[in-house]
Amino acid sequence: MLELFLIVAGVHFLALLSPGPDFFLIVRTALLHGWRRASGICAGVALANGLFIALAWAGLSSVQPGRMLYTALQWGGCGYLAWLGMRLVRSPGTPVTVQAPRAADALAPGWPQALRMGLINALLNPKNALSYASLFTLLASSPGYLQAICGVWTVCAVLGWDLLVAAAAGHPVVMRRFARHVGRLERATGAVLLALAAGMAINALR
Template sequence: MLTSEFFLLASAHFLALASPGPDFLLLVRNCLRHGRRNGIGASLGIALANGLYIALALAGFSLLQQSPAWLTVMKWAASVYLAWLGWLFMQSSLKPQALAGVGPAGARRHAGFAAGMGAGFLSAILNPKNGIFYFGLFTLIVGAQTGFGLKLVYGVWMFVAVFAWDAALVCALSQRRAMAWLARSLPMVERGAGLLLMAAAAALALSRS
């Protein structure tokens, strides 16, 4: 039974992980603009934020569900951040620069590991859906008879899965051939991602708490 429980939990988590969202857009853009080191940092930041929400779910409570006021604050903070991120994407698309690993070294401008980690953490922690998702995942799939030790194993697995998936994506995108192929299309991709993020910010702001 525990094997089936883990399979269901891991499958549901992977489907959510593989679905493109704000974290995915940020990860792709940072990797292409600033290189593998920044992208790995963003991957770790996203994983740490997910880990925090996993820890809250493991503790058996959800601050977001228990406090409507806190959920509203998080919703507006996330809306502002997504809109700001979308604006940055749009602005960046108007100022073409050499991709990391493509073109002369003097044309490259890399943000560091810490900058990527901070951006990734903010992107994931300001998404209240992450907290609700993990709380629901543990509530609906993990049985009451499952011990805390096994729940902790589940949590560690999901944390590692988030980081491994995102880091693998970064490594794939940072290959020279992939970089060269994306070099011409990045401004268009950034404009599209910027519009999507701004639309997501507006939808979140107008949604009911």
């Protein structure tokens, strides 16, 4: 059980290191309006991730190993992870542009508006739904308490990482250093995802 939790937590954290739409929305808001406003975006993104996890958990709770739907989910998740891993391995690195901070203006979103922006942005990103459905396929035959622990952990990890990104966005030096290593992080994440897809395929064949 501990090994399975570490696999899920590790793969999820590596995926967090690869910039996506949520990352750039958080960075832009933090640079333009400060990390407190960006924390609303972070909370909205975490809430959306929690909803995706709950849907994945609810869907997989009725799937039992050995059934056709379970096998289809296994191979579907395997294929998605392999596709995403190959894309990341071949990626030259998503460009991260760091702009000079600007004073917040009258049009700056309030915290509730920022929360709504983060929630909508994450919900409209299909990668979130697909990645959680694939990741939680690994937990389909595990005890309910382990699935709950992994769900809570991933939501907390998303919120913690996004808040850290928002705080760091106020320091351009930190963001420039991060930007120099984006390519390596994406390729490392891709390699891990490919290895996980291979493991899922071997398990499905058995």
